[in-house]
Amino acid sequence: MHYGIDVGGTKTEIAIYDRQWVCLDRWREPTPSDDGAALLAMLSEMVREADRRQGGRGSLGLGFPGVVDDRGYLIAANLPGLRSFVLEAALATSLDRPFVIENDSRCFVVSETGPGGAAEGVVHAFGAILGTGAGGGAMVAGRLLAGSGRFAGEWGHLPLPAAAARRYDxxxxxxxxxxxxxxxxxxxGPGLVRLHRHFGGESATAEAWHQAWLADERAAQQAHRCHLELLGGALANVVKLLSPSVIIVGGGLSTLDELMEALPASIAEQLFPGVEVPAVVRSRLGDASGVRGAAMLGAEASRRVHV
Ligand SMILES: [Zn+2]
Incomplete structure (x- = not known):
């Protein structure tokens, strides 16, 4: 059995998988995000409860929304309670087995290139999550790219291009x-809303922007054009660096058909002429992808330990 845990800012989910990656059980608990000791105790209890329900011990992988810095501290705006803990050491004392910890966006690309994922078997892939933030992770030659600082794939924190900033003011x-x-x-998602308001719209959510766009509102159209150019340019930069054959998009914005259909052309416009543009596909496993990817990384690590 393989356990995956996805620690979110408000909810923490555990999922239990068999060897064929069929989910046997899953449940959620509220995340005590501002109390690190309580969060560590809760994670430990979730693992014990999984053992009790399954009558055995599973391998374990955890996904977190953030990056671990070079001193071992987690940088995650949504989990302030863990700021004072050296995360892996703290988890090692609260959990009773080996584990893997990884950024949740990188868990996403592991899951989507794994069995049943949107890019199953693809060895050069980039996973981009567009929800409340813009996270990402890359598979290069079939391996998850971590980099020496373990934050490879943070495409959302590349800078806004000066030309677009000036053109759209x-x-x-x-x-x-x-x-x-x-x-x-x-x-x-919040960025698309900001763009809409920048062009004179009044939406408070991406869904409200979408309604205005469907109604042909001028500000919503302008926001869409600007957003598409920025997003296509950002992914074109990813292509220049990593040359993936597939880009898998997840998160709330991936549900917008118009955006998904228009993205490949926007990426192509911002690449060299004649360069192969990767396929752009929607996540197949949706919200379950992060927790499944965490479980897959945990399973892979436990195999390495046991061979
Ligand atoms: Zn940033």
């Missing part, structure tokens, strides 16, 4: 990561 906003004018601030 965009404000340079401070990002949650501390940098200025990160693309995430403009291309994730």
């Amino acid at each position: 965009l404000p340079l906003l401070r990002c949650g990561c501390g940098l200025e004018a990160c693309l995430e601030t403009y291309i994730a």
Whole structure:
């Protein structure tokens, strides 16, 4: 058995899989996000409860929304309670077995290139999650790209291109990561809403922008054009660096058919002429992808330990 845990800012989910990656059981608990000790105790209890329900011990992988810095601390705006813990060491004392910990977006690309995923068996792939943020991860030659600092794939924190900023007269906003004018601030769900308001619209959610777009509202159309250019340019940069054959898009914005259909042309316009444009596909496993990818990484690590 393989356990995956996805620690979110508000909910934490555990899922139990068999060897064929059929989900046997899953449940959620509220995340005590501002109390690290309580969160560590809860994770430990979830694993014990999984053992009790299955009558055995499963391998374990955990996905977190953030990156671990070079001193071992988790940088995650949604989990302030863990700021004072050296995460892996703290987990090692609270959990009773080996585990793998990885950024949730990188768990996503592992899952979507695994059995039953949208890019099953693809060895050069990039996973882009467009929800409240813009996370990502890359598979290169069939391996998850971590990099020496373990944050490879953070495409959302590449900067807004100067040409687009000037053309659309965009404000340079401070990002949650501390940098200025990160693309995430403009291309994730809240970014699309910001663009709509920048062009004179009044939406408060991406869904409201979509309704205005369907109604042919001028500001919504302008926001869509600007968003598509920024998103296509950001993914074109990913293609220049990593040359994936498939880009898998997940998160709330991936449900917009118009966006998914228009993206390949926008990426192509911002690449060299004649360069192969990767296929752009929607996540097949949706919200379950992160927790499944975490379980897959945990399973792979336990195989390495046991051979
Ligand atoms: Zn940033």
